[in-house]
Amino acid sequence: MTEHSYIKLGLAVLKIESEAISALTERLDKTFHRACDMILGCKGRIVVTGMGKSGHISNKIAATLASTGTPAFFMHPGEASHGDLGMITADDLVIALSNSGETSEITLLLPLLKRLGIPLIALTGNSQSTIAHAADINLDVSVSKEACPLGLAPTSSTTASLAMGDALAIAVLEARGFTEEDFALSHPGGNLGRRLLLRVSDIMHTGDAIPLVPIDTSLNQTLLEMTSKGLGMAGVIDPASGQLAGIYTDGDLRRTFEKMPDIKTARVKEFMTANCITIEADRIASEALKIMHDHKINGLMVVDENNMVQGALNMHDLLRAGVV
DSSP states (O other): OOHHHHHHHHHHHHHHHHHHHHHHGGGOSHHHHHHHHHHHHOSSOEEEEESTHHHHHHHHHHHHHHHTTOOEEEOOHHHHTTTGGGGOOTTOEEEEEESSSOOHHHHTTHHHHHHHTOOEEEEESOTTSHHHHHSSEEEEOOOSOOSSTTSOSOSHHHHHHHHHHHHHHHHHHHHHTOOHHHHHHTOTTSHHHHHHHOBHHHHOBOGGGSOEEETTOBHHHHHHHHHHHTSSEEEEEOTTTOBEEEEEEHHHHHHHHTSOOOTTTSBGGGTSEESOOEEOTTSBHHHHHHHHHHHTOSEEEEEOTTOBEEEEEEHHHHHHTTOO
């Protein structure tokens, strides 16, 4: 096999499988609409089942449904007839995948599902099959040929089933009004979860860890406070009101030394940035990142509605939290 031969075969597989998915677009009709409505109206869980390679696809479809607002799980059809059928309740709905439509492990379950009154949506490659006829709704996922040159290994057929499962999940997602924050709630460990669920209050420095100085503090003492707290800034407080009067940062320090003051006698109020940019503790951490990026700053003081300091954070805090 030459390099060209491998590439040629790979391209052929991708072409065949893309054509299989394209063919599905002609079959999205009122039957698909009914299937979506049935899933949306399910008061229980969606139980997805399939044998062999269809089982792997079923598992993925169940995972996609679950992560997009539709409670779902995979049930192995072989284990179902040996006790796992007890996982299904009267409020559930079953989605069964079978390219032939005659998978024995699934056909064995059909009378039991009927007796329990469990609705069945089938994804089959044969609309005249036993499973297709038994289903309340059958979605045609047939393919003209497998990408396997022997015509044996499930390739195009599993790709078509997976695409149809994704189409169902995303259509129902839209119908539910599922949002990014809803998605994040089921993905708290992922980047999106951190970006949408983590609040400023979760990562800000509080209490004695906040770098703060009164407004009449000398530059010398201000620099000591900045160094000890290690955030590259210090909030400047008006002792009379207790409110934030400004901020003194590493950038302010560089600009200060252009004027060469006596740091022991000069006061921070002469060089601080008044009316500084702040953020509230209940804001999403990714908003803090955007503020810092937009204003080209590396830190923020966290205040309440009365401009009283609650905390402080800098870019390193966002990096450690995985927000960046």
